[in-house]
Amino acid sequence: MSASKSRWAEDDPETEAIVAQRKREKEEKRRAKAEKQRLLEEASKAQAAATTPADPTSPSQDINGDSGPPKKRRRLSNDPDAPSGGGEISTSEGSKKQSSLLRFPAGEWGPCRHVDNFERLNHIEEGSYGWVSRAKDITTGEIVALKKLKIENAPDGFPVTGLREIQTLLEARHQNVVYLREVVMGNKMDDVYLVMDFLEHDLKTLLDEMREPFLPSEIKTLLLQVVGGLEFLHSQWIMHRDLKTSNLLLNNRGEIKIADFGMARYYGDPPPKLTQLVVTLWYRSPELLLGVDKYGTEIDMWSIGCIFGELLTKEPLLQGKNEVDQVSKIFALTGPPNQQIWPGFRSLPNAKSLRLPATPATSTRNPPLLPRSRFPYLTNAGLDLLSSLLALNPAVRPTAQQCLAHPYFREDPRPKPKEMFPSFPSKAGLEKRRRHHTPEAPKHGQDAPELDFAGVFGGAPGGDAGEAGAGFSLRLG
Amino acid sequence: MAHRIAGLKHISNALATPDQLSNSSSSIDGVPSELETSIRCAGAQLTQDAGVLLYLSQDIIAQAIVIFTRFWLGADGGSLRIYSAKDVSAAALYLSAKLSFQPTSPRSVLNAYSFLLSPQASPLWFVNPQGTPSQPPATDCYILSEGSYQAGRLVLLRIESVILRTLGFDTHVALPHTIALTYLQTLGVNNPSVSRRILEHLNAALLSPQLLYVTHQPNALAVAAIYLATRENGVKLVDGEWWEVFDVDREELGFLVVGMQSTEGFLRKEKKTWKGRTVPLVTDEVDAEIERRRMMEEGE
Numbered sequence: 001m002s003a004s005k006s007r008w009a010e011d012d013p014e015t016e017a018i019v020a021q022r023k024r025e026k027e028e029k030r031r032a033k034a035e036k037q038r039l040l041e042e043a044s045k046a047q048a049a050a051t052t053p054a055d056p057t058s059p060s061q062d063i064n065g066d067s068g069p070p071k072k073r074r075r076l077s078n079d080p081d082a083p084s085g086g087g088e089i090s091t092s093e094g095s096k097k098q099s100s101l102l103r104f105p106a107g108e109w110g111p112c113r114h115v116d117n118f119e120r121l122n123h124i125e126e127g128s129y130g131w132v133s134r135a136k137d138i139t140t141g142e143i144v145a146l147k148k149l150k151i152e153n154a155p156d157g158f159p160v161t162g163l164r165e166i167q168t169l170l171e172a173r174h175q176n177v178v179y180l181r182e183v184v185m186g187n188k189m190d191d192v193y194l195v196m197d198f199l200e201h202d203l204k205t206l207l208d209e210m211r212e213p214f215l216p217s218e219i220k221t222l223l224l225q226v227v228g229g230l231e232f233l234h235s236q237w238i239m240h241r242d243l244k245t246s247n248l249l250l251n252n253r254g255e256i257k258i259a260d261f262g263m264a265r266y267y268g269d270p271p272p273k274l275t276q277l278v279v280t281l282w283y284r285s286p287e288l289l290l291g292v293d294k295y296g297t298e299i300d301m302w303s304i305g306c307i308f309g310e311l312l313t314k315e316p317l318l319q320g321k322n323e324v325d326q327v328s329k330i331f332a333l334t335g336p337p338n339q340q341i342w343p344g345f346r347s348l349p350n351a352k353s354l355r356l357p358a359t360p361a362t363s364t365r366n367p368p369l370l371p372r373s374r375f376p377y378l379t380n381a382g383l384d385l386l387s388s389l390l391a392l393n394p395a396v397r398p399t400a401q402q403c404l405a406h407p408y409f410r411e412d413p414r415p416k417p418k419e420m421f422p423s424f425p426s427k428a429g430l431e432k433r434r435r436h437h438t439p440e441a442p443k444h445g446q447d448a449p450e451l452d453f454a455g456v457f458g459g460a461p462g463g464d465a466g467e468a469g470a471g472f473s474l475r476l477g
Numbered sequence: 478m479a480h481r482i483a484g485l486k487h488i489s490n491a492l493a494t495p496d497q498l499s500n501s502s503s504s505i506d507g508v509p510s511e512l513e514t515s516i517r518c519a520g521a522q523l524t525q526d527a528g529v530l531l532y533l534s535q536d537i538i539a540q541a542i543v544i545f546t547r548f549w550l551g552a553d554g555g556s557l558r559i560y561s562a563k564d565v566s567a568a569a570l571y572l573s574a575k576l577s578f579q580p581t582s583p584r585s586v587l588n589a590y591s592f593l594l595s596p597q598a599s600p601l602w603f604v605n606p607q608g609t610p611s612q613p614p615a616t617d618c619y620i621l622s623e624g625s626y627q628a629g630r631l632v633l634l635r636i637e638s639v640i641l642r643t644l645g646f647d648t649h650v651a652l653p654h655t656i657a658l659t660y661l662q663t664l665g666v667n668n669p670s671v672s673r674r675i676l677e678h679l680n681a682a683l684l685s686p687q688l689l690y691v692t693h694q695p696n697a698l699a700v701a702a703i704y705l706a707t708r709e710n711g712v713k714l715v716d717g718e719w720w721e722v723f724d725v726d727r728e729e730l731g732f733l734v735v736g737m738q739s740t741e742g743f744l745r746k747e748k749k750t751w752k753g754r755t756v757p758l759v760t761d762e763v764d765a766e767i768e769r770r771r772m773m774e775e776g777e
Contacts, residue, residue, distance in 0.1 A: 182645065
């Protein structure tokens with residue numbers, strides 16, 4: 001009896017008729033009962049303070065009473081005619097309507113389809129984690145992006161990065177996260193393709209091709225969307241760990257979506273020990289460069305700061321040649337860290353070799369404002385946001401949620417409506433694109449390099465010779 | 478009526494469709510359904526014990542059992558005559574661990590399974606009906622040779638891919654355990670024996686022949702376990718339909734409570750039914766068992 005009543009059986013088409021009938025009967029009973037309850041309620045109201053004995057079927061009574069399972073047809077434990085202490089729970093009408101119950105999103109699973117259901121149109125890009133091409137769904141005619149995962153020489157079976165990418169993408173359903181439609185397979189065991197919505201542009205290529213940077217209102221629209229998507233990811237316990245302009249996709253309707261979850265993973269609280277070899281160098285936060293092994297979503301916020309800067313100037317903000325150079329470029333922009341603005345940075349593994357110049361008395365502001373001369377057209381609120389995103393101390397950086405609430409997004413010029421966004425010719429859709437010289441994301445499983453930061457402010461090897469001894473001179477242009 | 482809220486995917490699961498529950502690949506291949514149930518249950522216990530041997534935390538083990546259970550469902554699922562339950566169990570555990578904060582190596586997994594599947598050394602009643610030997614068994618009956626390791630590793634990784642493809646790469650499994658403890662706090666109960674009992678019910682439900690974890694959302698499992706555990710411990714909860722606060726209706730709660738309570742009896746019955754015999758966890762053994770049943774039927 002119980003099996004036929006379970007929630008899945010109700011969906012069974014074969015028993016649909018029976019279930020429907022049963023439902024109708026139940027509905028009738030329910031209505032009759034509701035009517036009865038209503039009458040009782042009225043009666044009890046009249047008696048006002050009349051205390052009725054506790055309902056014998058309430059779960060608390062079961063302790064002493066029968067030990068059997070609760071029976072389906074049993075009366076509700078808080079029939080409204082029994083004035084119970086759970087007044088804040090029970091509804092005043094006493095109706096058993098379950099309309100207030102939340103339905104959890106229940107998906108289904110099924111086997112992968114074959115990649116032959118798609119016709120490949122053109123190659124788009126090869127990233128560190130796969131080859132991407134534009135393809136057409138043969139049955140529906142829809143254009144999709146097909147990403148083939150790189151699986152060769154996997155000694156541990158299916159690569160965990162690919163699994164995480166799929167798992168996080170399947171969970172991260174948000175209008176600003178690229179939509180993973182399904183996973184399809186080829187003939188060989190290790191031919192696995194992700195089928196995603198096709199978007200015309202990536203932000204990196206677009207910035208390269210544009211003559212003028214985006215307008216301030218457009219930057220706000222883009223940034224709001226990216227941070228909105230990121231806020232959702234973080235709320236789902238997902239860290240992206242490879243945010244950069246080439247991983248932000250844009251369509252011709254002004255919508256931007258976060259893509260490439262090859263580095264993404266779940267995180268926990270307190271943060272688990274994780275690899276520091278994440279995030280493409282130019283977008284990598286100082287604590288990662290200094291070898292922190294427990295980090296959180298702040299590393300994504302640093303990348304957002306880099307992307308913000310790149311949107312403003314059309315050029316990547318911090319183009320280090322290697323880890324050491326990256327650190328010196330960061331400090332050149334933000335000023336060197338000290339115990340005041342970043343307590344405890346000295347205890348990070350790679351900070352031991354860091355020789356810092358005697359720190360001048362800094363402003364009381366933490367984080368200090370970035371040099372205004374680097375971003376001449378940015379408003380004060382904008383500079384405040386950028387400075388906080390690019391705070392050396394990860395604890396000071398705003399969360400995605402705080403970022404969205406920043407006054408910068410509410411001051412004039414207001415974010416441009418997505419519908420008003422300009423459209424651009426699509427490289428991915430039509431022409432061959434040229435390769436960028438963005439460094440690649442670190443490979444999973446590499447050993448963390450032993451870094452010697454002795455040269456960051458000295459003239460020692462590894463540093464940028466041109467900037468040796470002049471760590472804070474600003475190189476514009 | 479019911480409203481949907483975005484962002485709840487991490488505490489909800491994909492559920493089996495009615496079609497997947499009424500048809501299985503194994504039944505199409507002629508495996509009697511009660512045999513399938515027995516093997517699935519034994520495989521789940523095998524996964525649990527292997528996880529314990531590997532020092533994996535219970536959430537990884539539970540996820541592995543859910544993946545193992547999902548694998549066999551539906552006409553597109555795996556068939557017990559094609560895939561050995563022991564291999565699927567090992568691959569599911571390896572896969573879940575890989576995705577967790579506690580990955581483990583193929584060698585460790587295979588070592589654990591080699592021990593648990595040894596007819597002489599195994600402590601599992603459905604592998605070694607004689608029970609755990611009183612004397613420590615000879616090591617060569619469970620130590621994995623290098624050759625067996627290499628062969629086993631290839632099978633492990635291949636079955637991992639098969640599982641992924643069969644499940645469409647959806648490896649997400651939300652568990653009720655932490656949800657239950659959060660709900661319990663919300664209900665204002667601070668009683669260690671209740672908490673322990675809740676976890677016991679939830680872990681036992683992983684072995685349920687009613688496949689509770691693939692037919693019900695974690696919040697419902699959590700509520701049912703709280704209901705049972707508080708009642709068993711004589712802890713009084715708030716009056717009223719508190720389960721509705723957690724989005725479970727009375728009907729579902731009733732079903733789950735019955736299901737969870739019946740698991741113990743089911744396992745006892747299994748043990749009795751298979752007394753002195755091993756549950757077939759390899760395809761050849763499944764074939765032999767089906768043949769044996771056919772012969773018995775003919776003999777009657």
